[in-house]
Amino acid sequence: MIDKGKIETYLRSANNKTILVVGDLMIDEYISGKVTRISPEAPVPVLEVREEWSLPGGAANVALNIQCLGTNAIMAGYVGNDKAGGDLIKMLEDVNVDVSCIVRSEDVCTTVKTRILTDCQQIVRVDREKIFDCATDCEEILKAKIGQLISGVDAIIVEDYRKGTITASLIRYIVDLASANGIPVGLDPKDDKELDFSGITIAKPNFKEACLAVNIHEPSLKGCIDADAVLLEIGDKLLEKWQTEVLLISLGAMGMYLHPRIGTPVLIPTKAKKVFDVSGAGDTVIATFMSALVGGANYEESAHIANYAAGVVVGKLGTSSCCVDEIIKF
Secondary structure, eight states: OOOHHHHHHHHHHGGGOEEEEEEOEEEEEEEEEEEEEEOSSSSSEEEEEEEEEEEEEEHHHHHHHHHHTTOEEEEEEEEESSHHHHHHHHHHHHTTOEEEEEEEETTOOOEEEEEEEETTEEEEEEEEOOOOOOOHHHHHHHHHHHHHHGGGOSEEEEEOOSSSSOOHHHHHHHHHHHHHTTOOEEEEOOTTOOOOOTTOSEEOOBHHHHHHHTTOOOOOOTTOTTHHHHHHHHHHHHHHHHOOSEEEEEOGGGOEEEEESSSOOEEEOOOOSOOSOOTTHHHHHHHHHHHHHHTTOOHHHHHHHHHHHHHHHTTSSSSOOOOHHHHHHO
């Protein structure tokens, strides 16, 4: 546990810090309305649109979360030379995220995920995306931009959604650069993508991703009398494989599992009072964890603060963020 005074102290202390987010950028688009009939053309519902809105998604949502907490965020990654790319840059600029490390490329189609909602329930999602393989010169531009501002950065978050931004070469460059400058690096990995993560400070997989990474069939932890032993085994194997200082494994309704290389693992029960929408909750967790860390919190304190932040955002509709006051009130 951690008291409210410490939470506020750490997060307010991060207000003069800067976190660089590197990863796959996208737009989360929402179309909400009312379904009152079935189409005469096909057995599908007809949505009468009442409201539409868009938010930064993917790695861009991590940057948004950081900025909402009062910490300064710099966004690094790729968008296309398309309307969606311009719209996403404008969204980030509107919330004061530094976009100077975003590279626009003809090789990229900016990812847009459109969620169709009725009565606050998602009925379908439409993805417009194209997995890209940026040319070497494009990645070199991104590396150069990151290198130019690294002296003003206090932490880095690598956010991999498997859209093409995070490569072995980019990971190695970021980790080596951070190590040379004494900067912690947080990683939010995706599925079982095989990359060399050695040197990463904190890795935050979900339980499924953690099991995939160590080739263990995903067991059910609910009601499992050996849950602690299962988590310990997975944590030990992941620490050995990824060579990180600490793991923070999200367990859905069970909460989080913090497994440091040095120290005692701890299961942190969920603080959510209601779960309305889990979209983007992992983004909030890594953003809050790293903000608390640069604000002076230790790993366990940072995990507890991130757990409270997750409890706030899952009670909101769609990809969401939260501010310090919301966490304190929660």
